[in-house]
Amino acid sequence: MGQTTLLPVGLAARVSVPATSANLGPGFDCMGLALDLRDDLAVEVLPDGLDFDITGEGADGVPRDGSHLVVQVLTQALEELDCAAPGLRLRAHNRIPHSRGLGSSAAAIVAGLALAWALARPGEELDLDWLCTRSSEWEGHPDNACAAVLGGIVLAWMGERTEVVQLSPAAGLRCMVWVPDFEVRTAGARQVLPDSVARSDAVAQATCSALLVHALTRAPEHLWTATTDRLHQSFRAALMQPSADLIDRLRGARVPAVISGAGPTVLAVGTDEQLAGVQAVDRSGFLELELPIGAGVRIESAAS
Incomplete structure (x- = not known):
């Protein structure tokens, strides 16, 4: 120094x-x-x-x-x-x-x-x-x-x-977020995660994380599958039940939706066609923002 x-x-x-x-x-x-x-x-x-x-x-x-x-x-x-x-x-x-x-x-x-x-x-x-x-x-x-x-x-x-x-993002990707009116602290969200997961879940997670890189950069048609998680979102659902329920509704409409970070905001990333399903989903109770990368x-x- x-x-x-x-x-x-x-x-x-x-x-x-x-x-x-x-x-x-x-x-x-x-x-x-x-x-x-x-x-x-x-x-x-x-x-x-x-x-x-x-x-x-x-x-x-x-x-x-x-x-x-x-x-x-x-x-x-x-x-x-x-x-x-x-x-x-x-x-x-x-x-x-x-x-x-x-x-x-x-x-x-x-x-x-x-x-x-x-x-x-x-x-x-x-x-x-x-x-x-x-x-x-x-x-x-x-x-x-x-x-x-x-x-x-x-x-x-x-x-x-x-x-x-x-x-390098694939052409045409855009993001939408839904922000609820409650907070979740990252430290608390980490405390509910298990120390170990089943081998089948670990394999599925590795598959999706590898596919996620390919989907984000070259093949966005795979984003719905690639955004599947078995490591953290389900364990945190009780801390942010409205957000977990919104993800279920969005993914049920084939929208590539995830919890943003430790939550409770919900993020969807995809093409115009993939995000079109949002319109059929009840998003009440959330502030909705459409944001470029x-x-x-x-x-x-x-x-x-």
């Missing part, structure tokens, strides 16, 4: 980061995609203290002190980049719903890291490898994190380092 540089008062940066959906059915903890629903965040160096201006989704529920996730990540990342800020003002307009399975935590982590880079390395191209690695370490797994960094569809895993493969994190022009 080199000598610490104290950032000048008034230095500012702005980033935009997308929502993400992880798992995509059988791709548990390793598959994810970005959605064109974005949080916009800006930071400015102050003489001292912390100041917050937060609007949009979850604005009433997030802390206004050093425990704010973006500030935690930003502060630590600045230290890793041999910089420090005497004080910070964070402005955020959040569009990603919190605790709904759309990657709000990953977005906050990626935003904090990208803001730190923009302050510490002004004018330098964002190091995406560093960002994927650090965000995956913060998040604990790379599916949401790498999708938020790189955009599009990713296959990612963690070994000695974070590895990620970007997949999105781009990754962006450092915008300096904040004013």
